[in-house]
Amino acid sequence: DTEVTQTPKHLVMGMTNKKSLKCEQHMGHRAMYWYKQKAKKPPELMFVYSYEKLSINESVPSRFSPECPNSSLLNLHLHALQPEDSALYLCASSQDKGWREQFFGPGTRLTVL
């Protein structure tokens, strides 16, 4: 399996809802990433997990909470989001840190009402 999968594909939520995004890879990669991408903009790094430990948090608001239950799974828990958080959320993985191709998932299109 050489793919990163993400669920759900689309998500609509209200500002008081709690939801989670899920990401999975079975390539044995030890680094996993969350990116946020707004329309016509590049992906913007949010979090990096390396060997299941959070290694980078790009000053993301606490309403976004990442979790790495094991080396194949990455979650992003969402709570009390704002309409400006609407975006495409991309998960990626790489074999290890540095000098390694990052494989992206198809993304979750999130709309916050």
Add this chain to the structure above:
Amino acid sequence: GENVEQHPSTLSVQEGDSAVIKCTYSDSASNYFPWYKQELGKRPQLIIDIRSNVGEKKDQRIAVTLNKTAKHFSLHITETQPEDSAVYFCAASRGNTDKLIFGTGTRLQVFP
């Protein structure tokens, strides 16, 4: 911190022509430079990458050149085809970190 500038923001070419996209980076410690292609509604996909120990790399119709002194790198696509139409992002990182800094993107349109 690292900053990556990318030009042009849009590029239109006739099928069969060549296309060149240029990026400059600010952090002289950057040593890994990938290029991603993102079709509309799809995920970014790596098309080619280069490390700082080489000046050029080629894969069929795609090539990347790196000038470490000037801190810029370029993507060259020859014999363009309509299926090359997409947004292309350059990126840079230090090899010992997980952090990719992306350029602002170039929308390439190839007209038949």
